Each structure stands twice: as structure tokens, then as C-alpha cells.
Amino acid sequence: MEDEAALNARVGATIRALREKTGLSMRELARRAGVSQPFLSQIERGVSAPSMITTYRLAEALGERPGALLPAPDGTGMTVVRAGEGREIPVANRPDAARGRALVMQPGNPLEVIEYVVAPGEYLEEWFALPGDMAVYVVDGRLEVEVEGAGTVVLGPRELVAHPASARHRWRVHGEAPVHVLLTIAHPPEGPTLRPPRS
Structure with missing residues (x-):
């Protein structure tokens, strides 16, 4: 790397x-x-x-x-991301922001997969909205997912919520333990126009 x-x-x-x-x-x-x-x-x-x-x-x-x-990956089209690899990206431009690990986020690929391990107290509550569909899977811990117009759900280990990514959404750590999450986003094939809401 x-x-x-x-x-x-x-x-x-x-x-x-x-x-x-x-x-x-x-x-x-x-x-x-x-x-x-x-x-x-x-x-x-x-x-x-x-x-x-x-x-x-x-x-x-x-x-x-x-x-x-982000830079295009080298190789033949197969991507392998080992433990500790992947681009680390904070959720927001602030020192207490939670950090995600971009496992799949490449030029020309409509699929994004980002891993988060977030401790209570780390900032995670940024509102997002973008074209496409998304699924949030909790590996461990508990996560509150708020989707504007649809309500709020608390997910535990091995639970998933899927919703249109265009619906404004944000997350919160639920409880006093860290949460381990996998986020998958499928962007529309025709392309861009990503709209994180202005705060």
C-alpha cells in the first residue's frame, strides 16, 4: 500500500x-x-x-x-482489500469525526463499500443524500439510522436496513459500545450528481 x-x-x-x-x-x-x-x-x-x-x-x-x-486501482479488475488497507476518510471536516475505510470506491465503479467502526462520542451525525440505493449492515454494536420521511430504526448485530440513498439520512451510535458497520451504495449507472445536504 x-x-x-x-x-x-x-x-x-x-x-x-x-x-x-x-x-x-x-x-x-x-x-x-x-x-x-x-x-x-x-x-x-x-x-x-x-x-x-x-x-x-x-x-x-x-x-x-x-x-x-480517488486513484484508479492497479491490476486486472479483481480488488482484494486486506485488513488495515483501504482509504481512511473522516465523515466530516472536524477533529472528532468518525472515520470510514473505503473498501470499494473507484473510478467508473457504481458500487461503493465503506466500513465504519465508531465509538460513542465520535461525530457521525452528518446528513447525507445522493442518487442510488444503499444498505447499512451492522456487524457488531447498535446503530440508530434516521431516514427523513420514513422514521428511525435501531439496528443490532447482523441486521440491515436498505433505503433510497436520495432520502436524507444520518446515523448515531446507540448505547455505550462501539458499532461496526458496512455501508454499501449502488449509484445509478448513468452517473453523478451527488447531493450531500448543506448543513
Whole structure:
């Protein structure tokens, strides 16, 4: 696995290349994605890594899926992610944000699989909404899933909820134990327009 600095540099270069391809200035992309221009500059230079919410907002502004902002995998089309591998991405741009591990998030792939192990007190309550369908599977612990217009459900080990990803949704750790979750998102084949709600 390449080190974090090298990976951040490749992610930044990919975002810069996509921005230039679309003809957007750094200022305009930052405005559309709801981030500051200095922060976008840090991302493009590989100094900072985008959070999950920032990745989705940049992808929306660029007309791409989130996976398009990450480097393409090497190999023959088979992806194996070992324990400890995968791109670690915080949920939000804040120090107490929960961190996910992107197991599948690649250019051209409509499937995303992200693993979370979240302790009580870590920030997880960001609202998300994006095209496609999603399923949340709890490996261990308890997770509260709130879906706007559909209600709230608490999942325990080996339980799953599926819903349209376009419905605004957020999660909370339920109880005092960490929760281990697998999130699967199937984006529509025709493509992008990801819309994490502005807070």
C-alpha cells in the first residue's frame, strides 16, 4: 500500500485534473462544493485529504461519482482489500469525526463499500443524500439510522436496513459500545450528481 502522503498527492492531482477538464477555477469549484478556496488548494496540493462529505460535494460540483476523485486501482479488475488497507476518510471536516475505510470506491465503479467502526462520542451525525440505493449492515454494536420521511430504526448485530440513498439520512451510535458497520451504495449507472445536504 502506498503511504498516506503519496495517496493524498494522487487524490489532489486527480481533483485538480478533473477541475481543469471542466474549466472551473479553483474559486468556483470551492464555491460550488461549499468549501474554502485555501482548503481546496491544500487538497489539490496533497497537503490535506478531503472528508467523506467534502469528497461527495466535490464530486457533485465536478459532475462525477466520488470514486472518480480517488486513484484508479492497479491490476486486472479483481480488488482484494486486506485488513488495515483501504482509504481512511473522516465523515466530516472536524477533529472528532468518525472515520470510514473505503473498501470499494473507484473510478467508473457504481458500487461503493465503506466500513465504519465508531465509538460513542465520535461525530457521525452528518446528513447525507445522493442518487442510488444503499444498505447499512451492522456487524457488531447498535446503530440508530434516521431516514427523513420514513422514521428511525435501531439496528443490532447482523441486521440491515436498505433505503433510497436520495432520502436524507444520518446515523448515531446507540448505547455505550462501539458499532461496526458496512455501508454499501449502488449509484445509478448513468452517473453523478451527488447531493450531500448543506448543513
